[in-house]
Amino acid sequence: MAVVDSEFGEWPLKRLMTEVVGTGTKSAEDMSREQAMEAMRRILAGEPDHTTLGAFWLANRWKHNNAEELAAFTDVMAEHVEYAEPEVDPVDCGANYDGKGKTAVLGVGAGVVAAAAGTPVVVHSGDRVPTQKQDAYKHVLDELGVRTELEPDESADMVDDTGFGFYYQPNFNPTIHALWERRDNMGVRTFVNTIETIANPAKASTHLGSFYHLAFAKKMVNTFEASEHHDLHRVVMFQGMEGYDDIRPGYTKVAEWTDGEFDDFEIETAEYGMDFEYDDLGVDEADVAGDSARITEAVLTGEREDRFADAVAVNAALRIYAREDADSIQEGLEMARDAIDSGAAADVLEDLRAF
Structure with missing residues (x-):
């Protein structure tokens, strides 16, 4: 018994x-x-x-783990998350917290450009999360001179004040952060690496994420559907670089779910200006955050109009499209390029630094 x-x-x-x-x-x-x-x-x-x-x-x-198990883990995690909703409804960007080690982190630039175009964006990460313990959103923002170790209410205010907000895992999700040592000793990723990315600390109605294989996107959508905590309107996911929410150059798949309806389609990023290879977005592996920050600032201020600028614009377009602020990725791309050309994206960066 x-x-x-x-x-x-x-x-x-x-x-x-x-x-x-x-x-x-x-x-x-x-x-x-x-x-x-x-x-x-x-x-x-x-x-x-x-x-x-x-x-x-x-x-x-x-x-x-199947979707029901992941949803159960997520719902228990949610019982411990300190949520802080901004007045606006942003796109929730939950990239893998253990970061990138070879290519530029484009999500900060993409999020700032989307915000400048009228699509509020929330990103969240921890600090050197196992197993990779590589550079993530926090580290690029640190290099840009933006405050990151915010309390959740401050993060919500950042979204409302600038259009872009960062939520810091140790402050909004402390019980998951407390597992850091145990996770580090594992040496491999666990299901915690999956569920922490969908904590959604701003309670956004739209989630944007990435996948290696389409089956994972379907599993994540099923997880959201099975969750008793999440009440999302829309999920957009694409094949990302290094497991991050930076779209992969070339042929790639995009999955979208809206109010219970799932669809997927294929795109060639060259059709949207990303006519180059994966390795063309590589940076110094000893300074991914620093290189990414320098690239981000140069793109936002219009000093760079090269492949990185094209990649940031396309990733911004995906965020604008995800929130349905544009009817197509192409329309989102035009809005993103206008936000850079007008100086609005550079203004958002300055607002973030001043916050």
Whole structure:
């Protein structure tokens, strides 16, 4: 007979390992929503033995979590998130928190350009998140002289004041941040890397993300649908570089979900001005954040009109299109280029620095 823990329930991680998720690659089963929620509550409370927690995370990585499990993990995480809604309804950009190590981080520039075009944007990240512990949104903003270690209410004010806002994980999602050491000791990504990107701290109605394979985009949409916390209107995802929300040059897929309807389509980025290769967006691997910041400022001020400017404009267009502020990516691209040419994007950057 199972022993019921008065605080959590009857499914400690060790039992889930031996009876459900850890029995082997062919015999492992998916957890019920209730089991997954109990597991996440125990994890966030620091209850599991460290060895058991590592084994549980690894078993789930091998098994592959389904959307119901991810939604359960997300809903428990949401119970601990400090949400701060701006007055505007922004696009939520949740790139992989463990960052990029080879190509420029374009999301800051793209978000600022979109904001200047009238599409408010929210980005969020931590600081050197495992496993890669590479450069993310925070580090580019730091290099640009923009405050990042904000309280959630300050982040919401930043969105309303400038059109662009940054939310800092240790302040809005402290229980996930508290797992940093355990995640670092794993050496591989876990399902926490997935769910932290959809915390949506501004409670936006539109989410923009990326995927390697279309099946992952479908799984994330199903996760949003299964979540009892999220109430999104629209999700747009595309094949990104290094798992980040920077669209991949060349042939790529875009997936969109609006109020329960899923669709996907293919684009050639050359048709939108990105007529170059993946490696053409490479930067100094020893200074990804610094190079990305210098590129961002030069693009926003109109000093660069090269491949990086084209890439920032297209990524801004995707954000504008995601929020339905443009009827097509092409229309969004025209709005993005106007925001740069008019000086509006440079003005948003200065507003961010002054915030």
